[in-house]
Each structure stands twice: as C-alpha cells, then as structure tokens.
Amino acid sequence: MVEYRNPKPTVDCIIELAGERIVLIRRKNPPIGWALPGGFVDEGEALDAAAVREAREETGLEVKLSEQFFTYSDPKRDPRQHTLSTVYLATADGEPRGSDDAAEAKTFALDALPKDLCFDHGTILADYRAYKRTGQRRKL
Numbered sequence: 001m002v003e004y005r006n007p008k009p010t011v012d013c014i015i016e017l018a019g020e021r022i023v024l025i026r027r028k029n030p031p032i033g034w035a036l037p038g039g040f041v042d043e044g045e046a047l048d049a050a051a052v053r054e055a056r057e058e059t060g061l062e063v064k065l066s067e068q069f070f071t072y073s074d075p076k077r078d079p080r081q082h083t084l085s086t087v088y089l090a091t092a093d094g095e096p097r098g099s100d101d102a103a104e105a106k107t108f109a110l111d112a113l114p115k116d117l118c119f120d121h122g123t124i125l126a127d128y129r130a131y132k133r134t135g136q137r138r139k140l
Contacts (some may be wrong), residue, residue: 005082007081011041012035012087012088013090017091021109022110022125023108024114025098026104030080033118034039035118040083047098051090059102059105060097067087070087072085077120085124095107120135
C-alpha cells in the first residue's frame with residue numbers, strides 16, 4: 001500500500017478579549033514557548049469546529065468565531081512535520097486558564113507579546129496587527 005506524506009491540517013485561534021488583549025498559551029510539549037491556542041483537526045471534524053474545540057480545551061474559554069483569517073502553509077512552519085494552519089479570529093468573555101496541552105494561558109496586549117513564540121505565530125500575529133491597523137489582509 002502506498003503511504004502518502006500529506007501535510008496535516010491544523011487550526012489556530014486569535015482570541016480577542018476586552019481591553020484589546022489576545023490569548024496565548026504556554027505549551028507543555030515541545031516545541032516549548034508561547035503559541036496561539038490551536039491544534040490538529042480530528043478526522044470527520046470541520047475546521048471551525050476544531051478551532052472552537054481546541055480553544056476550549058486549551059484555554060477553558062467558549063469562543064465565538066468572527067472570521068476565517070488566513071491559511072499558513074510554509075512547510076517549515078512546524079519543526080515536527082508539515083502542517084497547514086487555518087487561523088480564525090474569535091472573541092470570548094472571561095479569563096483563560098491553561099489546560100490540556102497548555103501549561104498556562106495568559107492574555108497579552110499586541111504591543112507586549114512574549115519573545116519566545118512557537119511555530120510561525122510571530123508572523124501570524126504580525127499579519128494580524130497589520131490587519132487591525134489597516135484592514136488589509138496578507139497578500140498571496
């Protein structure tokens with residue numbers, strides 16, 4: 001039987017809270033560092049449902065997705081394997097608490113993000129900052 005080495009679908013969620021804060025998680029597992037809440041899409045699961053589930057599992061927040069932001073597909077974005085991440089923008093009420101794969105969940109202002117961001121989340125958040133400032137999405 002032929003084994004296909006296709007990229008794995010993932011989702012990430014930029015969760016906006018009151019006070020112009022976003023939620024990041026500190027990962028329990030390598031690569032260690034801060035990341036957007038997210039993870040792998042389960043078989044039979046829609047992307048938007050995966051984003052809501054991953055946000056709940058890692059932050060304890062019930063999110064409301066507002067839009068699909070962009071899909072990131074650089075083969076080097078995840079050092080473990082080739083993944084494709086569809087990023088959603090979401091809102092939530094309350095304060096996050098880390099659980100599941102998250103050692104901690106915390107809120108940050110966009111101008112005070114931690115330096116040790118995992119994967120390509122620094123690029124994603126730079127694109128998000130530009131979008132919030134200009135209303136323009138990343139160009140292909």
